[in-house]
Structures are given as C-alpha cells and as structure tokens.
Amino acid sequence: MRFTMSIVVASVVAAIVATLPGTASAAGGDTAPGAWEPAPQAAFELPAGARCDFAVRVEPIVDEVRKLTLATYPDGSPERELFTGALIDRVTNLETGATSTADASGSALVVYGTDGSMTWYVTGPVLLGFRENAGSLPKGLWIVDGQFTVEFTPTFEKTITMLHGTTHNVCTDVD
Template sequence: MRWRRIVGTALATALLTVAVPTTAFATTGDRGAGPGAWEPAPQEPFEQPAGARCDFAVRVQPVVDEVRKLVISEYPDGSPRRELYTGALINDVTNLETGATTKVDASGTALVEYGTDGSMTWYVTGPVLFGFRENGGTLPLGIWVIDGVYVVAFSPTLEKTVTMVHGTTHDVCTDLD
C-alpha cells in the first residue's frame, strides 16, 4: 500500500507540473535555463551489436521526436535533481542483419529523480522503450516497451528494477526475428 501511495504522489506531481504553465516556474537572474524552462530533449539514434540487447545487431532511430524536459529541481552544484519528460516519441527499431523494422511508440511521461550516487528512479505513465542487457535487471535481455503506470529504478551500475503498478511489457526483439 505504501508503494502505491508513493507512485500515486509522484505521478500526481508530474501530471500537475505538466498542467501548470511554464511561466509559473520561470526563474530570474543569470542562472541560464535552470528550473522551469521547457527545452527539447532529443533522443539520438543508436546501434547495439548482436547479443547486447537482441540476438542480432539493432538500430533505434527516432522518426517523431517531440520530447521536451522541464528541470523541476537542482542540486546545489546545478546538476538536475528532478526532471519531467513528456512528448511524442516514435522510434524505428531495425534488425541490422535482415532489415526488418518495426515502429515503436515510446511517448510516455516520466518524472526522473537523480541520486547523487549515479542512481535514477523513473516514475512513468505510458509507453517507454528500455534496453536490458543480460543479467541487467528484472527483465531478460531485450529492447522492451513498458507501458502503463510503473517505476524503473536504475542502480549506479545501470541495472534496472521495474515495478509495475498496472501495465504491460513487450520485447521488441521478438518482432524483428
């Protein structure tokens, strides 16, 4: 029950933040963008060799990328403590050995909290694309679309622990065999 209260509070905070005009969070002075300035957060295309995420080499290429982020709070050194990500993101995922391609909707909304030790926790609603290496977390090797309401905790070594409140998981590698 405590878990659901925490996720509910985080998601409510994220959704309320999206609903409030950005001028309500505007900063003053010479701090630069800082908290309150929505900015583009483009995903760079990337490739993984065979065996890293799928049994074959794969490329992930955004074809629609309207993701933006809002820095909600920072640590004293100016690094982000909490950020909100939202916007349309559609990726082509391609098997580089066969040319088979599938489109994947990864347009979820995430409140991301960064730990000072390199850890992160994502509180998510909607679909997001996550890669899992062998023994890299709670899902097996693959490129996974996780959809619903869930939390993904990243350890400092980037192992991922997915905790579903409600939703589904699907390994995109299986669509490209």
C-alpha cells in the same frame, strides 16, 4: 502503500505540469524550475547479442520529448526532472532490414541520486534496453507500458516495479 501513493502523486504531478505553458512556479521550496526544453533522443546501434540476438538500430522518427527541471543539487546538476512528449522510435534489425515502430511516449518524473543512480516514476510507454542478467527483465528492448517505477543502479542495472501495465520485447517484432 507508500510506493503506490508515490506513483500516483508522480503521475498527477507529471500530468499537471505537462499542461503548463512555458515555465512553472517553484515546487516544494527547492529551486524554481526552468522552462520546458527539448530533450531529444539520439539514434543508436547495438551489436548482436547486446539487447537482441542480432544487431539493431533505434532511431526516433517522432521526437517531441521535452523536460522541465524541478530541482537541482548545489552543483547545478539535476535532482528532479519531468519528461513528457511524443516519442516514436523505428527499430531496425541490421542483419535483415526488418523494421518496427515503438511508441515510447510516456511521461516520467526522474529523481537522480548523488551516486549515479536514478528512479523513474512512469505513466505510459517507455523503451528500455536490458542486458543479460542486468535487471528485472530478460535481455531485450522492452516497451514497458502502464504505471511503474524503474530503479537504475549506477551501473544501469534496472528493476521495474509495476503498479499495473504490460511489457513487450520489441526484438521479437523484427526477428
């Protein structure tokens, strides 16, 4: 029940804070959050076999993602941040030129560990890449949609725990 409640609370917080203009008030007695700021995704390419069986390029064609820092560690690094906004990626098979779009416009509360780990509490779709044997989904570029958490180890292995939702390997769209 604790997990379900944390997802619901994170989703509600994300929805409420996403509607606030400019800045928000202090959260939970930690440091006061700053202003919403852009959080652009950089385009990237991966070689054949890294996520898909072929070389692939992922580039944002709509990127309105913004973030709000809710709390920081004493050294100023983020402890908790909210991310929200439209993100549509074009996924291109670099061997054939086939393309597809992927809606990754979910909202997430991201909690950063001091060891390099992090946990995302997500509502809506996000695009996640999985290496071979490095997480709870097979190798691929996955749109994960619904309400779920993603736990990242410091080496970026990922474990998804779904409350409800769907998964789809975008590699199959451009194969």
